[in-house]
Amino acid sequence: MIPADFIEKKKMGQEHTAEEIKEFIGGYVSGEIPDYQMAAWLMAVNFQGMTDRETIALVDVMLHSGETIDLSHIDAYKVDKHSTGGVGDKVSLILAPLANAAGCVVPMISGHSLGHSGGTLDKLESIPNFNVMLSKAEFIRLVKKYGLAMGGQTKEVVPADRKMYALRDVTATVKSIPLICGSILSKKIAEGIDGLVLDVKTGNGAFLPEYNQSQKLARRLKNVGQHFGLNVKAVITDMNQPLGNAVGNWLEVVESIEVLKGGGPADLIEVTMHLTAWMVVLSGLEKSFDKAWTRLEKTIASGAAWEKFLMMVENQGGDVDMVTHPKKYLKAGYIAPVEAPEDGYVEAIDSYTIGMSALELGAGRRSLKDKIKPEVGFIIAKKIGDKVAKGEPLVQVHAPNKEAGETARAQLLKAFRISGHKVAAPPLIYETF
Numbered sequence: 001m002i003p004a005d006f007i008e009k010k011k012m013g014q015e016h017t018a019e020e021i022k023e024f025i026g027g028y029v030s031g032e033i034p035d036y037q038m039a040a041w042l043m044a045v046n047f048q049g050m051t052d053r054e055t056i057a058l059v060d061v062m063l064h065s066g067e068t069i070d071l072s073h074i075d076a077y078k079v080d081k082h083s084t085g086g087v088g089d090k091v092s093l094i095l096a097p098l099a100n101a102a103g104c105v106v107p108m109i110s111g112h113s114l115g116h117s118g119g120t121l122d123k124l125e126s127i128p129n130f131n132v133m134l135s136k137a138e139f140i141r142l143v144k145k146y147g148l149a150m151g152g153q154t155k156e157v158v159p160a161d162r163k164m165y166a167l168r169d170v171t172a173t174v175k176s177i178p179l180i181c182g183s184i185l186s187k188k189i190a191e192g193i194d195g196l197v198l199d200v201k202t203g204n205g206a207f208l209p210e211y212n213q214s215q216k217l218a219r220r221l222k223n224v225g226q227h228f229g230l231n232v233k234a235v236i237t238d239m240n241q242p243l244g245n246a247v248g249n250w251l252e253v254v255e256s257i258e259v260l261k262g263g264g265p266a267d268l269i270e271v272t273m274h275l276t277a278w279m280v281v282l283s284g285l286e287k288s289f290d291k292a293w294t295r296l297e298k299t300i301a302s303g304a305a306w307e308k309f310l311m312m313v314e315n316q317g318g319d320v321d322m323v324t325h326p327k328k329y330l331k332a333g334y335i336a337p338v339e340a341p342e343d344g345y346v347e348a349i350d351s352y353t354i355g356m357s358a359l360e361l362g363a364g365r366r367s368l369k370d371k372i373k374p375e376v377g378f379i380i381a382k383k384i385g386d387k388v389a390k391g392e393p394l395v396q397v398h399a400p401n402k403e404a405g406e407t408a409r410a411q412l413l414k415a416f417r418i419s420g421h422k423v424a425a426p427p428l429i430y431e432t433f
């Protein structure tokens with residue numbers, strides 16, 4: 001295969017064969033195909049798309065580009081959840097111990113923050129000494145013994161995604177349905193799971209903000225995942241405003257603890273319960289979604305979900321005292337409100353700007369070398385539909401210092417649109433595939 005011919009074919013909107021895809025991606029992983037040819041092909045895919053057949057071939061070659069985790073000796077249904085990424089999305093922190101306490105076996109492999117969207121690993125790492133970089137052997141041991149582990153991807157698993165993602169990030173080719181499918185599904189299938197619940201975000205804080213794109217992504221993820229023998233539920237959920245109130249790593253851990261203990265914001269509870277209930281159903285623990293929901297309510301009320309969270313923190317070396325006494329944690333250097341400029345109702349919140357402001361404060365990374373500041377972020381006080389009076393706080397900014405805090409306050413003020421008329425809150429769950 002001549003690489004330029006392969007790129008030309010996609011540029012003209014033609015379908016590749018599985019063999020061609022295997023050769024091209026394989027050549028890129030081994031170093032024979034240079035970044036510039038891969039970048040050109042990624043851009044061609046970005047504009048022309050890929051068929052289901054091509055996407056399956058892409059997932060297959062990415063999956064086999066490295067090691068996989070074999071959990072087949074664990075005689076239980078293994079189920080995970082993956083979100084396409086959002087702002088304030090701390091669902092995994094609650095869902096994994098909750099699902100486990102309800103009887104599910106959860107081998108969860110997550111990622112670090114990506115652009116404006118937060119990462120589960122950074123949130124977990126804000127718990128002092130919590131080890132997310134588990135070796136493959138340790139990950140398998142924890143899943144076998146406790147039915148729960150939350151770790152990061154090792155270098156050996158799906159190296160194709162590591163290399164391709166880094167290039168997509170700098171060539172404006174992240175927002176492509178087949179490329180997102182290849183990236184997510186290859187990593188999830190490599191985990192050795194049987195079932196997967198996908199949280200496909202839609203709205204201004206999602207990677208694919210437009211609803212019809214989210215639908216296409218959900219359908220494609222389901223079809224392609226099923227081809228590989230995965231049981232998939234794909235749920236489209238709202239990302240037109242941050243989920244819950246907290247944005248920022250430690251602030252999100254604290255909010256997750258509230259939910260695990262039976263409190264917390266209603267929107268976060270609803271989305272988490274919904275996704276976890278599907279995990280319970282996929283695992284065959286309950287026949288219906290409603291029964292799964294009731295099981296989860298009991299699991300939280302009995303304290304079992306919180307106990308599992310503590311167990312996980314202890315298993316992975318985290319400071320249990322810190323999560324049981326979160327007030328002991330270090331505070332941001334400068335905490336100040338963003339006040340409503342007028343009376344009215346919150347009409348819209350620009351989640352992308354909120355995510356980017358959090359990143360600038362140190363909640364995310366501009367480059368891999370950046371060090372996360374776990375204590376910074378925001379507490380959103382008013383959500384879409386809420387009534388506000390002039391001067392009332394819309395958000396509390398938790399910044400490392402006054403200068404950074406004032407910059408964030410100015411940015412956040414622009415992220416809120418206030419209307420004189422009543423506004424309905426957007427739905428939380430749109431569709432399930």
Ligand code: URA
Binds near residue numbers: 179180183
């Ligand atoms: N998350 C991933 O893991 N990959 C993508 O391509 C987008 C979001």
